Amino acid sequence: MTHAYTPGLRLSEKMVIRKKRFLPLPGDVIVAKGDMVKADDIVANTSLPGKVHSLNVVNRLGILPKDIHSFMLKGEGEDVRKDEPLAETKPMIKFFKSVCFSPITGKIETVSDITGQVLLREPPRPVEVKAFVDGKVIEVFEQEGVVIATKATFIQGIFGIGGETTGELAIVAKSRQDIIKASDLCNEQRGKIIVAGSLVDYNVIQKSLDIGIRGIIVGGIKDDDINRLLGYDLGVAITGSEDINITLIVTEGFGQIDIAQRTFDVLQSRAGSIASISGATQIRAGVVRPEIIIPFKDENGISGLDSAEGTPVREETVGILIGDPVRIIRTPYFGKIGTVKNLPSELRKIETEAVVRVIEVEFPDGQSVIIPRSNVEAIEG
Amino acid sequence: MKNSFTVIVATDCGSTTTKAILIEKKGNEYRQTFRGEAPTTVESPFEDVTKGVLNSFAELEELSGRTLLDGEKIIMPANDLTGVDMYISTSSAGGGLQMMVAGAVKSMTAQSAQMAALGAGAIVMDIIASNDKRLPHEKIERIRYLRPDMILLAGGTDGGTVTHVVELAEYIAAANPKPRLGTTFQLPVIYAGNKEAREKIKEVLESKTALRITENLRPQLERENLNPARKEIQNLFLEHVMAHAPGYNKLMTWTSAPIMPTPAAVGKIIQAIAKKDDINVVGVDIGGATTDVFSVFDGIFNRTVSANYGMSYSVSNVVAETGIENITKWLSFEADEADVRNRIKNKMIRPTTIPQLLEDLKIEHAIAREALRLAFEQHKSLAVSLRGVQRGKDISESFKQTEEKETLIDMNKLDLIVGSGGVLSHAPRRSQAMMMMIDAFQPRGITMLAVDSIFMMPHLGVLSTINEQAATEVFEKDCLIYLGHCVSLTNSGKLGSKCIEYRIVFHDKREEAETVLFGELRCIDLPVGKEAEIELTPTKKFDLGNGKGQKVTAKVTGGVVGLVIDARGRPLSISGDKGLQRGQISKWEKAFKAYPDTS
Numbered sequence: 001m002t003h004a005y006t007p008g009l010r011l012s013e014k015m016v017i018r019k020k021r022f023l024p025l026p027g028d029v030i031v032a033k034g035d036m037v038k039a040d041d042i043v044a045n046t047s048l049p050g051k052v053h054s055l056n057v058v059n060r061l062g063i064l065p066k067d068i069h070s071f072m073l074k075g076e077g078e079d080v081r082k083d084e085p086l087a088e089t090k091p092m093i094k095f096f097k098s099v100c101f102s103p104i105t106g107k108i109e110t111v112s113d114i115t116g117q118v119l120l121r122e123p124p125r126p127v128e129v130k131a132f133v134d135g136k137v138i139e140v141f142e143q144e145g146v147v148i149a150t151k152a153t154f155i156q157g158i159f160g161i162g163g164e165t166t167g168e169l170a171i172v173a174k175s176r177q178d179i180i181k182a183s184d185l186c187n188e189q190r191g192k193i194i195v196a197g198s199l200v201d202y203n204v205i206q207k208s209l210d211i212g213i214r215g216i217i218v219g220g221i222k223d224d225d226i227n228r229l230l231g232y233d234l235g236v237a238i239t240g241s242e243d244i245n246i247t248l249i250v251t252e253g254f255g256q257i258d259i260a261q262r263t264f265d266v267l268q269s270r271a272g273s274i275a276s277i278s279g280a281t282q283i284r285a286g287v288v289r290p291e292i293i294i295p296f297k298d299e300n301g302i303s304g305l306d307s308a309e310g311t312p313v314r315e316e317t318v319g320i321l322i323g324d325p326v327r328i329i330r331t332p333y334f335g336k337i338g339t340v341k342n343l344p345s346e347l348r349k350i351e352t353e354a355v356v357r358v359i360e361v362e363f364p365d366g367q368s369v370i371i372p373r374s375n376v377e378a379i380e381g
Numbered sequence: 382m383k384n385s386f387t388v389i390v391a392t393d394c395g396s397t398t399t400k401a402i403l404i405e406k407k408g409n410e411y412r413q414t415f416r417g418e419a420p421t422t423v424e425s426p427f428e429d430v431t432k433g434v435l436n437s438f439a440e441l442e443e444l445s446g447r448t449l450l451d452g453e454k455i456i457m458p459a460n461d462l463t464g465v466d467m468y469i470s471t472s473s474a475g476g477g478l479q480m481m482v483a484g485a486v487k488s489m490t491a492q493s494a495q496m497a498a499l500g501a502g503a504i505v506m507d508i509i510a511s512n513d514k515r516l517p518h519e520k521i522e523r524i525r526y527l528r529p530d531m532i533l534l535a536g537g538t539d540g541g542t543v544t545h546v547v548e549l550a551e552y553i554a555a556a557n558p559k560p561r562l563g564t565t566f567q568l569p570v571i572y573a574g575n576k577e578a579r580e581k582i583k584e585v586l587e588s589k590t591a592l593r594i595t596e597n598l599r600p601q602l603e604r605e606n607l608n609p610a611r612k613e614i615q616n617l618f619l620e621h622v623m624a625h626a627p628g629y630n631k632l633m634t635w636t637s638a639p640i641m642p643t644p645a646a647v648g649k650i651i652q653a654i655a656k657k658d659d660i661n662v663v664g665v666d667i668g669g670a671t672t673d674v675f676s677v678f679d680g681i682f683n684r685t686v687s688a689n690y691g692m693s694y695s696v697s698n699v700v701a702e703t704g705i706e707n708i709t710k711w712l713s714f715e716a717d718e719a720d721v722r723n724r725i726k727n728k729m730i731r732p733t734t735i736p737q738l739l740e741d742l743k744i745e746h747a748i749a750r751e752a753l754r755l756a757f758e759q760h761k762s763l764a765v766s767l768r769g770v771q772r773g774k775d776i777s778e779s780f781k782q783t784e785e786k787e788t789l790i791d792m793n794k795l796d797l798i799v800g801s802g803g804v805l806s807h808a809p810r811r812s813q814a815m816m817m818m819i820d821a822f823q824p825r826g827i828t829m830l831a832v833d834s835i836f837m838m839p840h841l842g843v844l845s846t847i848n849e850q851a852a853t854e855v856f857e858k859d860c861l862i863y864l865g866h867c868v869s870l871t872n873s874g875k876l877g878s879k880c881i882e883y884r885i886v887f888h889d890k891r892e893e894a895e896t897v898l899f900g901e902l903r904c905i906d907l908p909v910g911k912e913a914e915i916e917l918t919p920t921k922k923f924d925l926g927n928g929k930g931q932k933v934t935a936k937v938t939g940g941v942v943g944l945v946i947d948a949r950g951r952p953l954s955i956s957g958d959k960g961l962q963r964g965q966i967s968k969w970e971k972a973f974k975a976y977p978d979t980s
Binding site: 065 | 700
């Protein structure tokens with residue numbers, strides 16, 4: 001395997017970010033190219049088709065499916081209101097009359113003379129897409145959405161839960177190793193996104209929810225605490241739609257792990273700025289990692305940028321080279337950061353007796369260790 | 382024509398890596414000679430599967446010294462040290478073939494539809510049936526939400542119910558689902574139900590979907606006819622799914638035969654080997670996200686996929702399903718459950734990492750046992766005789782559980798278990814793979830175990846559709862690594878009681894006779910290809926497949942691990958006491974010389 005290399009999580013103090021904001025179904029884009037937008041601005045909207053309800057009219061009226069049309073009071077495509085008669089029999093004696101009422105307000109979609117069922121559809125549900133980041137609309141895809149560009153600090157987490165949110169960034173941890181306590185939190189942090197240290201426990205998350213903190217950025221979390229928060233054991237890492245009123249971004253992994261020095265330093269340097277964060281994670285098929293975007297404001301107080309169009313897109317990293325900083329992502333040195341000292345080409349036998357390609361990593365204290373190459377990831381800028 | 386191929390290159394485009402193998406005709410036989418691997422490039426930023434294929438070819442070129450490419454063009458035909466005669470491929474990239482099936486009755490036509498889809502290599506995302514207890518609007522929401530690659534609709538025997546299947550068609554039409562890939566195209570729907578309902582189905586679905594009509598997959602209650610539906614699924618897989626996946630249009634012009642979904646190809650080779658030797662086979666492919674189980678019993682092929690049991694992406698789901706105590710019970714060392722849980726979650730979020738510590742390796746092997754066990758349980762419950770068919774039953778059958786009564790998987794009749802997938806194929810010691818498979822599958826009587834050496838079953842499966850001789854030759858000589866026979870008890874008893882007396886006459890006329898106590902495991906050295914005569918006599922309370930106390934004699938073949946006598950009983954039970962548990966596991970690991978700390 002000449003390509004055994006794990007791309008790392010992105011971390012950049014200042015870069016141009018292009019954020020696609022697309023509708024789930026075609027609809028209307030309500031901003032124009034060149035517009036400056038704020039994170040909470042709506043950029044596009046559409047209507048999702050309403051829920052479908054079925055009503056077996058023939059069973060209710062005691063008629064044959066082929067005769068259904070002659071008993072219907074309304075036809076396909078017509079509007080109906082809840083409890084409005086939809087179909088009825090016309091017996092000689094009124095007492096024997098049967099009526100079928102609409103269970104919803106909506107439209108009649110189909111009337112089937114094969115099955116005798118009538119499908120009714122609820123009115124469409126409006127869906128709005130917000131800008132999510134302060135920035136400039138640089139591209140408009142008609143009926144689909146927009147691309148917003150912004151100059152910002154960009155940090156990827158390894159795992160997150162909860163959806164998109166924005167808030168002022170507040171550093172609560174004293175250091176990247178710190179473990180904050182519930183008593184460290186106060187009402188001043190309401191509506192903010194806080195940075196904790198190497199671990200948050202369930203009590204801290206609960207207190208954050210009580211106060212109204214919008215998001216937590218932390219090095220590690222225990223599996224048990226995630227399970228308690230969600231109410232179930234997370235089986236597959238596809239997240240972002242949890243209804244938990246807070247967004248959690250884990251930068252390193254499960255267990256107590258210090259936030260990487262550079263990540264913590266960059267977050268500290270942006271304290272007080274408005275951050276847009278998303279916990280959405282999907283490890284498989286089109287990897288999505290949680291992200292922290294902290295736009296810069298220009299002199300006029302308007303976020304974003306004036307000429308994002310010409311900014312080159314970052315080139316993909318080609319691999320790990322000697323001298324590169326790397327993060328170790330598996331025991332026994334999990335979470336430690338070092339530099340690549342050597343990249344031996346020959347395969348080596350490790351403790352498990354597996355024969356694998358390895359990497360020699362040197363830690364800041366001068367200690368060197370041999371690690372399987374697949375157990376390190378590049379620290380990308 | 383078919384034997385004129387002398388150099389064949391085959392790829393499997395998996396969700397993570399693209400694996401290429403070179404097969405060459407050496408003298409009169411086909412052999413697999415070189416292997417190359419590169420990351421799959423279906424997703425951003427490449428979004429072109431052919432880039433990963435070319436990278437894997439580049440590695441093959443480097444290793445073999447054969448020039449395969451002229452720029453981005455495959456050189457054909459082969460000539461000395463350049464080119465190949467044939468290029469074939471399978472694919473499971475981008476999540477494979479994802480389907481939804483619908484049928485009138487859940488345990489009858491819907492189940493037949495499910496088996497048709499699974500056999501064609503699909504992942505079945507959901508099964509909609511008239512009697513599945515969901516309300517109509519819930520079914521419609523589900524169809525719209527899941528966005529499958531295609532839907533297979535069945536229902537009614539020929540001349541039977543029309544209403545139910547048309548009702549299902551109405552739900553599909555109301556949902557108006559969009560396909561996962563190529564959102565501007567119509568979703569392919571295959572109708573394989575009551576032929577009397579075809580016209581009505583057309584009325585409901587033709588304008589809203591890309592409708593295909595094929596033969597009824599359950600024309601009579603007593604008969605399934607799954608092949609026409611499977612063939613249609615594979616045609617649509619190429620025409621719709623592959624055609625809209627990034628780069629596949631180009632890849633399809635390169636291959637000498639249609640691209641097959643990976644599991645369908647593995648199914649082909651398992652069927653070919655079962656047919657050739659007239660044996661009952663179970664095959665398993667444990668991947669990062671899913672575990673596929675294949676079986677051929679008395680000529681009947683079944684495949685199931687457990688979409689959320691795997692060793693990386695889905696590793697945490699295995700723990701969620703089985704419980705952490707069922708993982709730690711397989712560990713021979715004291716482990717803090719919270720720490721084990723964190724390690725497992727870290728594997729889930731960093732799926733490409735490998736164990737560096739022996740303890741980590743043992744945790745992965747513990748999870749693999751449970752993933753394999755759960756997937757096999759699921760397979761047994763789905764690989765059943767046709768439901769809805771009236772049949773006579775004797776008194777003993779009446780007392781058995783329903784699942785057991787109907788499953789086609791008879792462990793006493795199983796001849797061969799083949800394991801595939803990283804955790805089995807790349808286990809540092811082959812005995813580890815054998816141990817995992819015995820613990821998970823719990824074979825009964827006499828069973829051979831083998832592993833796929835370097836994961837080439839998909840390649841050979843698609844090759845078998847063009848050149849069966851080449852495929853089976855390579856399968857037997859280069860693909861399968863025989864681990865050895867396992868002789869197991871079929872019942873349980875008292876720990877430490879005398880249970881088997883055995884006598885073995887080895888190939889070199891050497892003899893060995895011993896007594897085995899209940900709860901013990903013996904691993905006897907019997908090299909690959911060497912035969913031995915065995916005679917095992919269970920004591921009167923124990924059974925080796927011929928009945929309690931009944932002697933078993935057989936000729937067994939060796940393997941890289943040897944001959945295993947498993948006297949731990951069935952079902953395999955492990956002590957509830959943590960200390961005793963660790964002692965038991967440690968003893969069994971030692972019997973297998975499974976790890977460096979046990980040998």
